[in-house]
Amino acid sequence: MKKLSYVVIAVTILSCNQGKEQKMQATNDSLRKELTKTYRPGLGEFMLGIQLHHAKLWFAGQNQNWPLADFEVHEIQESLHDILEFCRDRPEIKSIGMIDPAIDSINNAIQQKNPVLFRNSFLLLTNTCNNCHKATEHAFNVVTVPTSLPVTNQEFKPDK
Template structure:
């Protein structure tokens, strides 16, 4: 009888330890994954801004050539980078100022959808000025954006290609 009682108590004791061991294994795994996640590369504010600058320039040449599909693509690339800033650079004070360009982004998106080159040119200037206003407000006044004079890449044709 004593052996039976000892066996039952031993089984219960080891059974009760299983959830604790399993919980500890899961916690160890979570801790390990959190360390890996904290060490994962995250693009910085400057990388996003450099991408925006490239797409800003390409947007100009697309609109100048009435390549509205390309212009739409470029404005959406700018939007994606702005979302990236809000996602990955939440701790930067500059992120809070991004709303300065919202109105200009909406206007230029509208002129692209309407395929209106005259409105596009006006809205592009407004977007550029909004970028500079944001730079001034965030103490980056030394970073002045302007209308590009030459395409950023010599290996891209910004003219509308009508091949079918």
């Protein structure tokens, strides 16, 4: 009699656990479904952000506003990292590393507060943006050195 009740208890515990596992699986599945619905910016949206930082970077450098230039180039770097993190489904991101030497060169120019080096590095950066667009069949997105301020509500001259 005692043995039988042990068996009954064991079976009850096992079936309870199985129910819990099924419930947990269902929760996992629905969480996963919700996650796929959460908003993530696409590659094009990251690029729009990079485009603005690229333009601001130019005017910061032109005004020898090195703290602002440093900030803007780091915003570009942050976006590039985010692209690697959030746009893994885009095969084009394999080419993203080609931009590293140009970014290093800009960082170096900013550290040296050297306007000539900055200008050359910025041209290299802009060429590299376009080279990646060519490599990824987006050659029609041609980036240029900006000819007018990207915004009118920001000071690009350094704080005196």
